[in-house]
Amino acid sequence: MLKLEHVNKIYGERHALNDVNITFPEHKTTVIVGPSGSGKSTLLRSLNLLERPENGLYHFDDLTLDFSQPISEKNVLQLRRQTGMVFQSFNLFPHLTVLKNVTEAPIHVLKQAPAIATSTAKALLAQVGLADKADQFPTALSGGQQQRVAIARALAMKPKYMFFDEPTSALDPELEADVLRVLLKLAQEHNSMIVVTHNMEFAKGVADQIIFLEEGEILYSGDPQTFFTEPTERIHDFLSAMNFMIK
Amino acid sequence: MSSSTWEIVTSSLPQIITAAVKYTIPLTLISFVLGLILALITAMVRLSLMRGPFQIVRGLFWGYVWLFRSTPLLVQLFIVFFGLPNLGIEFSPWIAAIITFTLNVGAYSSETIRAAILSIPNGQWEAALTLGMTRRQVLFRIILPQAVRVSLPPLSNSFIGLVKDTSLASSITIVEMFTVGQQISAKTYEPLLLYSLVALVYLVICTVLTILQSYLEKWTSRYVPTQH
Structure with missing residues (x-):
């Protein structure tokens, strides 16, 4: 389980995270929405830990990190090895083939045997519909294909989240x-x-x-059904604006 | 071309080429390889995020780059070879030349490597770090392989520059190509011919390096689809 308690992050004058308390349950999908710049x-x-909040507690299973204290390299690595990240801009490694992008961390971080990492990677690439692209360089792929490689790359580490x-x-x-x-x-x-x-x-379908x-600030956290009934005026305004954007 | 001119060419060219093989080329290669290692270390120290006492080390490396980029190479050679003996530090001409060329090319190349590392998008660091790699792994496995491609043209500049700079070693008693040309010219009274021959040999060496550079550039850019 993953849980934040009283987490604050401040950029200069701006409160990027304001007393955030939230639990992200296991085997569930949590969707975070909000206007641009909302944090x-x-x-x-x-x-x-790509960002370091100023204070607050972070519970990851049995591990508890206090953001107001220095965090050891060991804890940082341990935590990152259990979480996978997919970025807006894909961030594939351009100098490695699609297959090597996926096997890089399993081989060099988890110390898997290359043969095992390669067969796992091929299975993952097939799962995202890109089995035939294994030997290409990322720049030869479309954006959507690159993002699916990035998903396979993160999944190859078998992250908990x-x-x-x-x-x-x-x-x-x-x-x-x-x-x-x-x-x-x-x-x-x-x-x-x-x-x-x-x-x-997508949020409605998956959350x-x-x-x-x-x-x-967290203005709403809970089940999606209630959220999409627009329980507050602010959520109503936000959803109307988002719908306008879609249409 | 008169027969005596041709005689001078055929008798002096082998001597000039011998000097190139014995001095210019090894001096360049040894100094450049050592200089690159020094440059990589310098670039990494200057980019390191470590705080505390380590900042003094970073300051020292900054000072080294500042010193060697801000003084003439010829003066550096003279200080090392003729000056340091006053402090009881004596080097053979070979060692003095290698030390000076290494430190000089290392200072310039460290800036090239530093810039190349900084040119790799931050997203590459973030993607690699989130996969659980250590900073060292990210640097050596993800960032440097890409930085090589970026730094190749400016490093080739430094390499080709060094080939020609080794002619300055003549001033600390090394009988390299330029000195050989000078000696034959003094005997034959043909400075235009001799110095042109010396220039020609430099030209050939640097042409080979230029061709090598273009092959290396193609190879290191094999993952980049469009090259303009």
């Missing part, structure tokens, strides 16, 4: 659908996932829990 990405990036930071924001709608299908399947297989997205249709964030 969604900061929240997600705090969970794998998968984080997705606006995974389809850089894709046009047709390519987006291919990536969303993969995400939907992962959610249906009861992986533990946290997804930041602007796509409300077990919705978090609505604004100016670093």
Whole structure:
């Protein structure tokens, strides 16, 4: 289980995260929504320590980190090895083939035998529909294909939690659908996932829990059904604006 | 071309080429390889995030780059070879030349390597770190292989520059190509011919390096689809 208690992150004058208290249950998909600059990405990036909040507690299973104290390299690595991250801009390693992108960390971080890592990687690439691209370099792939490789790369580490930071924001709608299908399947297989997205249709379809964030504060956390009945005026305004954007 | 001119060419060219093989080429290769190692260490120290007492080390490396980029190479050679003996530190001409060229090319190349490392997008660091790699692993497995491609043209500049800079070793009694040309020219009174021959040999060496550079560039850019 993954849990934040009283987490604060401050950039200069701005409260990027304001007293955030939230639990991300296992084998469930939590979707984080909110306007741009609301702290969604900061929240997600705090969970794998790409950002360091000023204070608050972070529980990851039996491990508890206090953000106000220095965090040891050992704990940072331990935590990152158990969480996978998919970025908006894919961030594939351009100098490695698609297959090597996926086997890189299993071989060099988990010290898996190359033959085992390779067969796992091939299975994962088949799972995301890219078995035939294994020997290509990432730049030869479309954005949607690159993002699916990035998902396979993260899954190859067998993380307990998968984080997705606006995974389809850089894709046009047709390519987006291919990536969303993969995400939907992962959610249906009861992986533990946290997804930041602007796509409300997708959020509705995939979320077990919705978090609505604004100016670093959690204004709603709970089941998606209630969220989409627009329980507050602010959520109503937000959803109307998002719908307008879709139409 | 008169027969005596041709005679001078055929008799002096082998001597100049011998000097190139015995001095210019080994001096360049040894200094450049050592210089690259020094440059890599310097770049990594200067980019390191460590705090505390380590900052003094970072300051020392900054000072080294500043010193060797801000003084002429010829003066550096003279200080090492003719100056340091006053402090009881004596080197043979070979060692003095290698030390000076290494430190000089290391200072310039460290800036090239530092810039190349910084040019790799931050997303590459983040992606590798989130996969659980240590900073060292990220640097050596993800960042440097990409930085090689970026740094190749400017490092080739330094390499080709060094080939020609080794002619300065003549000033600390090393009988390299330029000195040989000078000696024959003094005997034959044909400075235009001799110095042109010396220039020609430099030209050939640097042409080979230029061709090598273009092959290396193609090879290190094999993952980049469009090359303009």
